[in-house]
Amino acid sequence: MSRVQTSEGTAEGNSDTAPDNAHTDTAYDVSVSNSNGQIVLHPEILLYESLIKNLAADGYQMCVDLCGVDYYKNLTRKLPNGVKAERFELVINFLDLLGKRRIRVRVQLPEDDPKVPSISMIYPGAEAMEREASDMFGFVFEGHPDPTPILLPEGWVGHPLRKDFSMGRIPVQFKAVEGR
Amino acid sequence: MSTLEHLRNREAILRISESEAENRAEVIDPDDERMIINMGPQHPSTHGVLRVTMELQGETVLRSKPIIGYLHTGMEKTAEDLTFLQGPTNVTRMDYAAPLFTELVYSLAVEQLLDIEIPERATWIRMLMCELNRMSSHLLFLATNGMDLGSVGMMIYGWREREEVLRFFEKVTGLRMNHNYIRPGGVAADLPDNWQSDVREILDILPDRLEQFDVLMTGQPIWRDRTQGVGVITAEEAIALGATGPILRSTGYAWDTRRTMPYLAYDKVDFDIVVGSYGDTFDRYAIRLNEIRESMKIVEQCLDMMPKGPYRVEDRKVTPPPRARIDESMEALIHHFKIFTEGYKVPAGEVYTSVESPRGELGCYLVSDGGSKPQRMHIRAPSFVNLQTLPHMMHGGLLADAVAVISSIDPIMGEVDR
Numbered sequence: 095m096s097r098v099q100t101s102e103g104t105a106e107g108n109s110d111t112a113p114d115n116a117h118t119d120t121a122y123d124v125s126v127s128n129s130n131g132q133i134v135l136h137p138e139i140l141l142y143e144s145l146i147k148n149l150a151a152d153g154y155q156m157c158v159d160l161c162g163v164d165y166y167k168n169l170t171r172k173l174p175n176g177v178k179a180e181r182f183e184l185v186i187n188f189l190d191l192l193g194k195r196r197i198r199v200r201v202q203l204p205e206d207d208p209k210v211p212s213i214s215m216i217y218p219g220a221e222a223m224e225r226e227a228s229d230m231f232g233f234v235f236e237g238h239p240d241p242t243p244i245l246l247p248e249g250w251v252g253h254p255l256r257k258d259f260s261m262g263r264i265p266v267q268f269k270a271v272e273g274r
Numbered sequence: 275m276s277t278l279e280h281l282r283n284r285e286a287i288l289r290i291s292e293s294e295a296e297n298r299a300e301v302i303d304p305d306d307e308r309m310i311i312n313m314g315p316q317h318p319s320t321h322g323v324l325r326v327t328m329e330l331q332g333e334t335v336l337r338s339k340p341i342i343g344y345l346h347t348g349m350e351k352t353a354e355d356l357t358f359l360q361g362p363t364n365v366t367r368m369d370y371a372a373p374l375f376t377e378l379v380y381s382l383a384v385e386q387l388l389d390i391e392i393p394e395r396a397t398w399i400r401m402l403m404c405e406l407n408r409m410s411s412h413l414l415f416l417a418t419n420g421m422d423l424g425s426v427g428m429m430i431y432g433w434r435e436r437e438e439v440l441r442f443f444e445k446v447t448g449l450r451m452n453h454n455y456i457r458p459g460g461v462a463a464d465l466p467d468n469w470q471s472d473v474r475e476i477l478d479i480l481p482d483r484l485e486q487f488d489v490l491m492t493g494q495p496i497w498r499d500r501t502q503g504v505g506v507i508t509a510e511e512a513i514a515l516g517a518t519g520p521i522l523r524s525t526g527y528a529w530d531t532r533r534t535m536p537y538l539a540y541d542k543v544d545f546d547i548v549v550g551s552y553g554d555t556f557d558r559y560a561i562r563l564n565e566i567r568e569s570m571k572i573v574e575q576c577l578d579m580m581p582k583g584p585y586r587v588e589d590r591k592v593t594p595p596p597r598a599r600i601d602e603s604m605e606a607l608i609h610h611f612k613i614f615t616e617g618y619k620v621p622a623g624e625v626y627t628s629v630e631s632p633r634g635e636l637g638c639y640l641v642s643d644g645g646s647k648p649q650r651m652h653i654r655a656p657s658f659v660n661l662q663t664l665p666h667m668m669h670g671g672l673l674a675d676a677v678a679v680i681s682s683i684d685p686i687m688g689e690v691d692r
Contacts, residue, residue: 130386130625155513159626159637159654168643171622185639187626187654191513191527194534198626218281219516222662230350240289245343245691248292254348255650261348261355 122148125174134198136177142201143211146186150216154188154197157217160224161185162203162231166257181205182231186213186220203233212238230255277510286669288329288337295327295341307331313676315344321418322687324680326664333673338665342658345691353651357617358384361651363454365638368653369689370451372411374403375631376653376689377456382537382627383640384458387620390592394539395583396460401538402576403446403455404629405569406476410439411632412562412569415684416487419559422681423500428490435483442472459593460586470577477570484566492560501556505667505679508553515666516659519634520565521683524550524557531630543575555675555682562632562684591618617646633657633684653692657685 119126122145124137137145163183165171173179182203189196201210212235214221224235225244232253235241243250252259288310290298295310302309314325323344329337353364365380366373378400385392417432440450445466447453455462491497507517509525522529530547532540548564550557586593594613595606612618622644628637637654660683667679 130389130623132626156516156518158516158628158635159639159652161639161650161652161654163624163641163650163652165643165649168649171643185624185652187637187639189635191529191534196626215278217516218278218514219659219662222658223516226658240287242291243343245346247343254351261351 119174122152125177127172127174129198132196132198134200136174136200136202139201139203139210142199143213145199146213146216149188149197149199153190153193155191156189157186157213157220157223158189158196159185159187160220160227162227162233162255164231164255164257178202182208182233184210184227184233208232209234209236211236214238229253232256277508277514281511281514281666284666284669286337286665288327288339288665290327290339292341295339308336315341321680321685324661324685324687324690326676326680328668328673328676330673335668335671335673335676338668338676340661340664342661342687342690345687347692349692350651350653354648357646358458358620358648359613359617361648362457363452365651365653366452366454367688368655368692369631369633369636369657369686371414371686372407372632373452374400374407374456375629375636377454378404379627379629379631379636379638379653380640380651381456381458382629383625383638384620386625386627387623387640387642388458388592388618389621390459390587390589392460392587393584394581396585396587397538398576398580399461399465399585400456401540401543402465402473402573402580403443403461404538405572405576406439406442406473408569408632409476409480409566409573410436410443412566413439415562415632416559419681419684420491422677423497425491425497428487431483431487431490435480438476438479442469442476445469445472457586457593459589460584462586464585473573473577477574480566480570484563487563492563498556500675500678501559501682502554503552504555504671504675505682506552506554507663507667511666512553512663515662517634517663519630519632519656519660520558520561521634521660521663523548523561525553526551531628531635535628537627537629542579543572545569545571555678558682558684565632619644619646620648628654631656633686633689634660653689655689655692657683657687658690658692661685661690 124135124141124145127134163185169179180202184201184203186199212224224238227233229243229246230253298310299312309330312327315323325341327339328335349364356364361380362377365376368376413432413436417429420428444450447455509527512522512525526549528547528549533547545568548561550561590609594610599606600610620642622642624641626637626639628635634656636656639652640648641650643649668676
């Protein structure tokens, strides 16, 4: 059954983004939702670190992916009850190699202070991914062992994947080469 | 937690900034004779533009840090400005040695958001093409790995065999690389007439050639000396660092998404997962060589089991109508016009899909806000994550072995930097 929307049928699309009352379940003491058949946890920032520790203890051995999302002004997206939409989201995918299961964590980060604890002490593999999210969105990972730019050159101003960093309008920032 | 402490206590990562590394480069510390050198970004064995800052004591590598970003072109940003139909043209340029896999993972994500089922033939064509691509990618690895370790003849042989596969790709997709062949809804075109004989020809040529590689490298004492026991990593370390693909399998951990979490029709074909036992450079080489043989098995089965039918969904909102229909039907013309100007709209939502690329788990995190362009498209690049194992593998080894270790990770910088 196809759910493709035509350009005429956008009214239906808007109702999709309203909060769904059916999702009030919790798992690991945080709100949980089902996104296209995948389990998603929605912790508050304060509960984030303890949730990650719980997941690690529960057999999710690998932090597969960590990235940021900028929803900008799209604050009406579908979230479980009690989760307040913020501009930024930090999205982390975990994998349990023995149990063959996946789980996703989405943390809401406010625009004025996108700060979370680093999880690279629990998952060393998250180190590079946190550096990337920090480059691209300006997230601050507290306690990160190596908070240097990874994909951008040192001293780059701005965070390219933010929606207000427009394409093609910003001059390329060259580094001065001394002695030339 | 002991693995974590072990990784931390080893102090394999050189945590200094780029400018500090520049200032301290090639100055020998008089107290402990340590020196920092930069390898790359234009070293022949760094596979493009990888730069590794290494701390040496004599010829021994102590701490190191891969410095990347020289190929960063903001492809994830570009994706936000392309419609879902145009998306594959962008992502195919990430992993240029295995472009079909990135197209596949992107298409799977879009299809899951659209909630459409693709025809069986499209699934099998995708599987056939991806396995051929895995072969060409691993052949390229054999070529570069051989070259890095001094077997220059191997470079020519690897490229030659890869070309056999690329010639078939050119016939099917029109291009040797950057195909834009796998698209949301199916594939761009059906397989050409007599494709079976072309594939059969590849399958006939390769076994002999692979045996020649065995003679040239696998059983050869010099090759074994250069690779065995070099760049060792354990399964626990690989998992903690997020490493997947041949690196994880070389430690003896049989994790292959094709088998453990099947997608496409991998549960219907028979193949083995190749694992190593020591987690060294030799195991990673041998795994890739033997994975070519396993891929050939799958391709063989695709030849026999290829179903008939459409090669893309018949939903005219997603795939354009056949050319002839446009002359007859006003509606077909409208659909065609809409798809190529505005694009189709994808329901709001987010999804993560993953496939087993030649380098490990390749993932795509896709967010749609209900429009015809993604709100966010993120590719989980296996090379990017796998590179984190580099300092741990090189720690305590010789500088000459660093080249072997970098080569055995098989990083594709287009995918690392995106």
